[in-house]
Amino acid sequence: AQKVTQAQTEISVVEKEDVTLDCVYETRDTTYYLFWYKQPPSGELVFLIRRNSFDEQNEISGRYSWNFQKSTSSFNFTITASQVVDSAVYFCALSEQSNFGNEKLTFGTGTRLTIIP
Amino acid sequence: DTEVTQTPKHLVMGMTNKKSLKCEQHMGHRAMYWYKQKAKKPPELMFVYSYEKLSINESVPSRFSPECPNSSLLNLHLHALQPEDSALYLCASSHQDMAELNTEAFFGQGTRLTVV
Numbered sequence: 001a002q003k004v005t006q007a008q009t010e011i012s013v014v015e016k017e018d019v020t021l022d023c024v025y026e027t028r029d030t031t032y033y034l035f036w037y038k039q040p041p042s043g044e045l046v047f048l049i050r051r052n053s054f055d056e057q058n059e060i061s062g063r064y065s066w067n068f069q070k071s072t073s074s075f076n077f078t079i080t081a082s083q084v085v086d087s088a089v090y091f092c093a094l095s096e097q098s099n100f101g102n103e104k105l106t107f108g109t110g111t112r113l114t115i116i117p
Numbered sequence: 118d119t120e121v122t123q124t125p126k127h128l129v130m131g132m133t134n135k136k137s138l139k140c141e142q143h144m145g146h147r148a149m150y151w152y153k154q155k156a157k158k159p160p161e162l163m164f165v166y167s168y169e170k171l172s173i174n175e176s177v178p179s180r181f182s183p184e185c186p187n188s189s190l191l192n193l194h195l196h197a198l199q200p201e202d203s204a205l206y207l208c209a210s211s212h213q214d215m216a217e218l219n220t221e222a223f224f225g226q227g228t229r230l231t232v233v
Contacts, residue, residue: 035221037224042226043205043207043226043227043229044207044224044225044226044227045160045207045209045222045224046224047221047222047223047224050220050221091159091160104162104165104173105160105162105222107159107160107161108159109158109159110157110159
């Protein structure tokens, strides 16, 4: 069974501080994908990043960066110089290849991030 | 156009009503999904359609009936719901290519459903 753990339920930081959201996963698959999604108050899930299990390179996109460490089964997300617009719930997710080849996302419980002006 | 559109945005229905949720995408995606999200919980997969055929049903009660009339549309028909079915219902779509599985899913804003 696949499992994604986001131990931080809620985080609050002051604007311009850096913040790291933790994600730990469990899977028996050798090939898998990891995702981060952002859910603002409006409700839609906004895709942020996809990483496959064979690519352990860290990635940076503007103020966002991701650290994938297979040895510790972690895929952490850092926001640098946080802004109020970053306030949202962030979900880490793991995809499983079903018999039909479709993506089945297993989500973590989410981390509610509040950026204080 | 990277948009998944869901209607209505809000819906209040009685336990004896029949209603439908609608989802539309024009990104050429051939996989479409329904997720259910309770307050302060992560989304939970309900159904997956692949090339307009139902490929995954996560043991969802029959009072929820999905339909995929064509590659751009996905409906969720609701009948005889219970108050505990109140939730945010999210539709998503993703590119389906056998050479590249597990592409990212694009989500709509959801329909916030209240059953009274």
